[in-house]
Amino acid sequence: AQKVTQAQTEISVVEKEDVTLDCVYETRDTTYYLFWYKQPPSGELVFLIRRNSFDEQNEISGRYSWNFQKSTSSFNFTITASQVVDSAVYFCALSEAPPSDKLIFGTGTRLQVFP
Amino acid sequence: EPEVTQTPSHQVTQMGQEVILRCVPISNHLYFYWYRQILGQKVEFLVSFYNNEISEKSEIFDDQFSVERPDGSNFTLKIRSTKLEDSAMYFCASEDEPYNEQFFGPGTRLTVL
Numbered sequence: 001a002q003k004v005t006q007a008q009t010e011i012s013v014v015e016k017e018d019v020t021l022d023c024v025y026e027t028r029d030t031t032y033y034l035f036w037y038k039q040p041p042s043g044e045l046v047f048l049i050r051r052n053s054f055d056e057q058n059e060i061s062g063r064y065s066w067n068f069q070k071s072t073s074s075f076n077f078t079i080t081a082s083q084v085v086d087s088a089v090y091f092c093a094l095s096e097a098p099p100s101d102k103l104i105f106g107t108g109t110r111l112q113v114f115p
Numbered sequence: 116e117p118e119v120t121q122t123p124s125h126q127v128t129q130m131g132q133e134v135i136l137r138c139v140p141i142s143n144h145l146y147f148y149w150y151r152q153i154l155g156q157k158v159e160f161l162v163s164f165y166n167n168e169i170s171e172k173s174e175i176f177d178d179q180f181s182v183e184r185p186d187g188s189n190f191t192l193k194i195r196s197t198k199l200e201d202s203a204m205y206f207c208a209s210e211d212e213p214y215n216e217q218f219f220g221p222g223t224r225l226t227v228l
Contacts, residue, residue, distance in 0.1 A: 033214050035216075037219075043204065043221065043222055044219060044220075044221045044222065045158070045206060045208075045219040046219075047216045047217070047218070047219075050214075050215070050216055052214075091157070091158060093158075095214055098213065099170065099171070100163075100171055101146070101163065101210075101213040101214050102148070102160040102163055102171060102173075103148075103150070103158070103160060103217060104160065105157045105158040105159070106157060107156070107157045108157055
């Protein structure tokens with residue numbers, strides 16, 4: 001059965017620290033997609049990244065980077081030099097092969113960045 | 116930048132009443148979704164909709180729920196007889212192609228008293 005686990009419920013850091021949010025997924029499909037979404041205090045869901053199962057290259061976007069490892073079924077997210085504006089709940093999500101393309105979300109990690 | 120909009124932002128209703136939550140997806144998108152998030156919990160899939168019919172629905176989406184695309188722009192979620200446990204944030208999302216980014220609306224907070 002498909003499942004996304006975000007074991008870290010809450011993380012607190014001080015500004016400029018690096019922080020890694022863990023995501024472990026379960027799926028029987030060989031084709032699938034992984035996502036990260038950010039939910040700031042205002043409540044909306046903001047897309048951060050999409051990665052397909054055939055692309056294990058790590059990705060960097062500014063202070064954000066993602067490490068996808070199929071061998072450990074993990075898709076971890078690192079914020080470098082965290083800022084107060086990074087404070088939010090971060091959700092990892094999985095979408096499996098056709099016909100279903102629904103997003104299966106993890107329980108989220110609340111990140112608090114203190115000045 | 117195009118965005119998904121939802122109305123109302125907050126709906127308060129009495130248990131047993133019907134509610135309709137409205138969404139306007141991004142105009143060239145063809146795939147539509149409803150998700151819900153009970154306060155402090157994870158986001159859960161309710162239903163997906165394509166080509167004027169339901170593609171997939173979750174166990175949560177029982178006979179009390181229905182979706183409709185009444186015209187070329189709106190996408191609605193109806194709950195026929197609300198229960199206390201329906202209180203949640205309801206998100207609409209749309210997508211141009213499967214497995215691309217799903218764009219989420221700002222949500223409707225439903226409170227059932």
